[in-house]
Amino acid sequence: MTTRAQILRVLPYALLLALALVPQVYPAAQVLLTLALAKSLAVLGVIVLLQAGQVSFGHALFFAIAAYAAAFLGNSMGGGEIVLSLVLGTVCSAAVALVVGVFIVRYRHIFFGMLNLALSMIFFSFLEKFYHVTGGSDGLSVARPRVLGMALERGPFELVLFYGTLGLVIGALVLTHRFLSSPVGQMMRAIKTNEVRLEYLGVSARNVLLAGYVLSAALCGLGGVLMSTAQGIVTPEYAWWVRSGEFVFIAILGGAGSVGGAVVGTLAYEAVKTYAAAFAADIWQMILGVVLLVVILFAPNGLIGLFRSWTRRIGSAPERTGDRAGDRVGAGE
Amino acid sequence: MSGKVILQARDLDIRFGGVVAASDINIDLIEHQNLAIIGPNGAGKTTFLNLCTGYLKPHAGRIIFNGEDITGIAPRRLVRKGVARAFQIPQLFTEHTVMENLLIAAAAQARQWAPFTRLDRIGARAEMEHLLELMKCGHLATLPVSALPEGQRKLIDIAVALALKPRLLFMDEPTSGVASAEKFELLDIIAGALAEARVTAVFVEHDMGIVDRFADEVAVWNRGKVLFRGPPGDVLKHPDVIRDVIGEEL
Numbered sequence: 001m002t003t004r005a006q007i008l009r010v011l012p013y014a015l016l017l018a019l020a021l022v023p024q025v026y027p028a029a030q031v032l033l034t035l036a037l038a039k040s041l042a043v044l045g046v047i048v049l050l051q052a053g054q055v056s057f058g059h060a061l062f063f064a065i066a067a068y069a070a071a072f073l074g075n076s077m078g079g080g081e082i083v084l085s086l087v088l089g090t091v092c093s094a095a096v097a098l099v100v101g102v103f104i105v106r107y108r109h110i111f112f113g114m115l116n117l118a119l120s121m122i123f124f125s126f127l128e129k130f131y132h133v134t135g136g137s138d139g140l141s142v143a144r145p146r147v148l149g150m151a152l153e154r155g156p157f158e159l160v161l162f163y164g165t166l167g168l169v170i171g172a173l174v175l176t177h178r179f180l181s182s183p184v185g186q187m188m189r190a191i192k193t194n195e196v197r198l199e200y201l202g203v204s205a206r207n208v209l210l211a212g213y214v215l216s217a218a219l220c221g222l223g224g225v226l227m228s229t230a231q232g233i234v235t236p237e238y239a240w241w242v243r244s245g246e247f248v249f250i251a252i253l254g255g256a257g258s259v260g261g262a263v264v265g266t267l268a269y270e271a272v273k274t275y276a277a278a279f280a281a282d283i284w285q286m287i288l289g290v291v292l293l294v295v296i297l298f299a300p301n302g303l304i305g306l307f308r309s310w311t312r313r314i315g316s317a318p319e320r321t322g323d324r325a326g327d328r329v330g331a332g333e
Numbered sequence: 334m335s336g337k338v339i340l341q342a343r344d345l346d347i348r349f350g351g352v353v354a355a356s357d358i359n360i361d362l363i364e365h366q367n368l369a370i371i372g373p374n375g376a377g378k379t380t381f382l383n384l385c386t387g388y389l390k391p392h393a394g395r396i397i398f399n400g401e402d403i404t405g406i407a408p409r410r411l412v413r414k415g416v417a418r419a420f421q422i423p424q425l426f427t428e429h430t431v432m433e434n435l436l437i438a439a440a441a442q443a444r445q446w447a448p449f450t451r452l453d454r455i456g457a458r459a460e461m462e463h464l465l466e467l468m469k470c471g472h473l474a475t476l477p478v479s480a481l482p483e484g485q486r487k488l489i490d491i492a493v494a495l496a497l498k499p500r501l502l503f504m505d506e507p508t509s510g511v512a513s514a515e516k517f518e519l520l521d522i523i524a525g526a527l528a529e530a531r532v533t534a535v536f537v538e539h540d541m542g543i544v545d546r547f548a549d550e551v552a553v554w555n556r557g558k559v560l561f562r563g564p565p566g567d568v569l570k571h572p573d574v575i576r577d578v579i580g581e582e583l
Contacts, residue, residue: 178449183440186452190426190437197424200386201441201497202412 007311012260019166023159030162032270034230037165039247040266041172041223043254045216046247050256051180052209053192054108057244058116059220061123062093064239066221067228068127069093071140082145082164086225093221094214101213105206120239127236139235142228158230165226169263172219177259179215188212220247249288253295255302264303336363339501339533340416345384345394348557354380355391356557362501367527367534369544369565371578372554378537379421381554382503385535386418387411398501417499421506421537423490425478431489432474435461438496461496467526468492484511484519491523495530502527504536508543516540520547541569541579553578 019037023030042063049056066089073088074080104115127134134140144152147160179185187208190198195205228234237243246269254265272291276284299306338361345358354377362368370378383389385396390405397403403411408418426434432453439445439457465471468488473481478489487507494502507523508516520543527534538544544551544565551568553561555577561568568574 175449178451181451182448183437183445183450183452183455184448186429186433186437187441189428193426193428194424197426197493198441199407199409200412200418200424201438201493202409203441204409 008308011307015263016166016170020163023162031158031230032274033267034158034162034165035227036266036270037162037169037263038223038226038230039250039270040169040262041226042220042247043250043266044172044176044259044262045219045223046251047254047256047259047262048176048180048188048212048216048219050251051185051192052188052212054209055113055248056116056216057113057241057248058118058120059216059247060239060241060243061116061120062097062217062220063224063227063243063247064120064123064127064234064236065096065224066090066093067224067234067238068134068140070225071142071228071234074143074145075140079143079151080145081149082147082161082229085145085229086168086222089225090218090221093224094218097214097217098210101210101217105209105213117241117244120244121241124236124239124241127239134236137236139233139237141233142231144232145229161226161230165230168222168226172222173259173263176215176219180259184208184211249292251302253292253302255304255306257301258304261302261304264307268303336366338362339364339399340385341397342381342385343395343397345381345391345396347380347384347389347391353377353557355384355394358394358557358559360552360559360562362533362535363550364500364533365531366549367524367536367547369548369551370535370537370554371539371541371544371551371574372560373578376554377557378554379505380557382418382505382535382537386416386503412497412499415498415500417494417497417502419487419491419494419502419504419507421509423483423486425486425490425493427479428477430475430477431465431470431481432458432461434478434489434493435464435496438493442497457496464492464495464526467522467529469522484515487511487519488522491526495526495532498530499532502532502534504534506537506539508538508540513540516543517546545569 019033022033042059045062046056046059069092070085070089073085100119104112107115128137144154144157146152147157152160180188187198187203191205191209198205198208224238228238250265250269251261253269254263255261269288272288273284276287280287295302301308340362342358342360345355347355358381370381372378380389384391387403387406387408387410395402395404398414398416401414403414426437429437436452436455436458439461440452440455443455443457445455462471462474465474468491470485470488470492473485473489478486481489487510491504491507508519511519524547548565550562551565552559553568553574561571561574569579
């Protein structure tokens with residue numbers, strides 16, 4: 001095994017171990033990391049669609065649907081149960097994606113992106129205007145749910161939520177990676193290059209994209225429930241287009257060619273945002289903008305791609321061929 | 334003409350504005366008889382392929398494949414009935430490797446939707462390796478399609494179509510874009526693979542040498558009509574064909 005392969009193999013686990021130790025080593029960052037990890041699930045959803053070459057500027061829709069569904073459930077049950085909230089929220093997002101997806105997967109590129117945007121903004125307006133149901137722009141407060149029947153104090157609950165989120169992110173990364181390596185996942189990538197051939201293989205490109213669309217919505221939904229639970233509140237801002245744009249931004253920053261890009265991108269984004277806001281309060285958006293420009297110009301495959309080319313350089317050179325489908329999707333191109 | 338009729342075209346008509354691309358086309362395709370379609374540009378050859386593979390729907394007439402009316406059925410559904418197509422400009426997944434292109438086709442053919450089986454671990458892999466060897470492209474398996482020259486892309490395009498295990502394969506100018514010196518070699522490879530797969534082929538071709546050598550039968554198209562049909566030896570010597578189609582080449 002070359003140095004490069006070793007680094008590539010060990011690094012993800014090292015990163016996860018470092019994350020798992022945060023509550024012990026640097027507890028101040030725990031809540032921030034919970035939120036970042038929740039967001040990374042939504043970014044992962046966006047990355048799934050990017051495999052097919054499609055960008056959604058409205059995936060906050062599914063983030064918000066799940067968060068509101070969970071909030072309604074929790075509030076109607078006096079707090080509710082987190083497992084139930086997660087399942088219900090995710091299922092709601094997936095179900096809505098299945099219905100609107102049938103219509104949306106007929107479109108590609110700018111139309112695909114804009115239709116998603118339109119739907120998310122319709123939902124945003126709905127959340128703002130039907131304030132007697134949704135709480136309007138104040139949103140709904142989310143009571144702290146029980147965890148497997150146990151009512152926890154704030155401290156332990158946040159710790160459980162952190163590890164639960166980390167576990168769900170790892171699970172989602174593994175499952176999404178496996179899906180993208182499967183025949184259907186590879187057909188998603190084939191939509192990007194040649195839909196005509198796909199049809200002439202007897203495959204419905206729309207159905208393949210629909211499968212990916214539902215998966216991406218479910219991932220966004222899972223992230224939305226975790227985010228609202230961690231924040232204790234859900235507002236229409238969850239469905240706002242800026243949030244959808246943020247998911248796309250992070251996906252490109254992290255590297256859209258790989259599932260790992262979702263986590264790496266979100267952590268980097270939140271770090272820059274937090275520290276830029278702390279040290280350069282007036283210009284932090286500008287710093288983020290410059291970061292994105294630099295990434296697009298010099299590392300079009302995102303941070304993951306940057307990392308790969310870096311390890312390639314320090315590792316032994318001749319290990320380039322033989323990259324297989326799964327490896328490429330998994331570790332960025 | 335012996336053998337089973339695999340596809341019948343009956344009274345096919347289609348026009349694009351004032352251009353008659355198919356007018357009263359009646360033709361039977363015989364199983365295991367490779368048919369070459371020749372004719373001047375704009376004669377409606379590719380239109381016929383588009384009609385038979387479901388890309389276009391005729392304004393009038395019917396197409397019967399294997400006893401079943403397939404007129405106007407979408408390519409996707411037609412493929413599952415056993416009609417495959419290779420393209421004049423190869424239609425491949427350029428961000429995938431050659432082997433991945435074949436495996437995607439094989440997975441589509443086997444309707445393999447298991448969401449967590451890796452594409453490169455599906456059962457058809459050995460079969461696809463054999464198919465690549467048959468196409469003399471075994472050494473290309475791990476290369477991305479985007480790295481291949483046109484001639485090899487043509488072969489992979491046909492291999493992808495064969496991975497669907499069709500009964501009938503339509504090929505639109507399998508040797509176009511390939512240097513003349515390599516055309517015969519290319520067609521030799523294709524013919525070998527077709528024979529082993531026991532696929533009936535219909536191909537549009539401009540090179541009469543290729544037609545003469547590889548076709549069992551030739552059909553001559555002009556202005557949306559089938560003018561002649563018969564063994565290459567007879568058709569290619571017909572004075573009208575020499576004048577209208579072959580021109581001064583002979």
